[in-house]
Amino acid sequence: SLRTGIKSTIITSNKSFDKWHEIFGMDTVLTAALLDRLTHKSFLVNMNGKSYRMKETKSMMGSKNVNKAVEISANT
Template identity: 45%
Template sequence: LYDRSSISLTSKTSPELWGELMGDQGITTAILDRVLHRVEVIHMDGDSYRMKHRKSVFSAEV
């Protein structure tokens, strides 16, 4: 599928910390090298839109 389709990959962990998460820096570097080739990274920082607009399950409403 190389160069024929798109992939959306989301993570709460930044790529810098993936080596620690996966336990092997060499494998992690190889994976990131292939995933990040010809990519557009969109870094979103701030409050969660989903959590901001949800009603709390612990609300006082009965």
């Protein structure tokens, strides 16, 4: 509470809010309380699109090898 309105906090996740209960041991009450506090007076930035890191990796390794690796990992 001492930090409120004074400092910024950035939290990132690759999970949408509706999946956060999986992270916190399926405790939906805890997850709801946590999200309530985290999102109060906050800015939410939802980023969709292709991965910048994957684009960079493709250019370094050649897109054929990277596409094959991504395809294999997606199927496992």
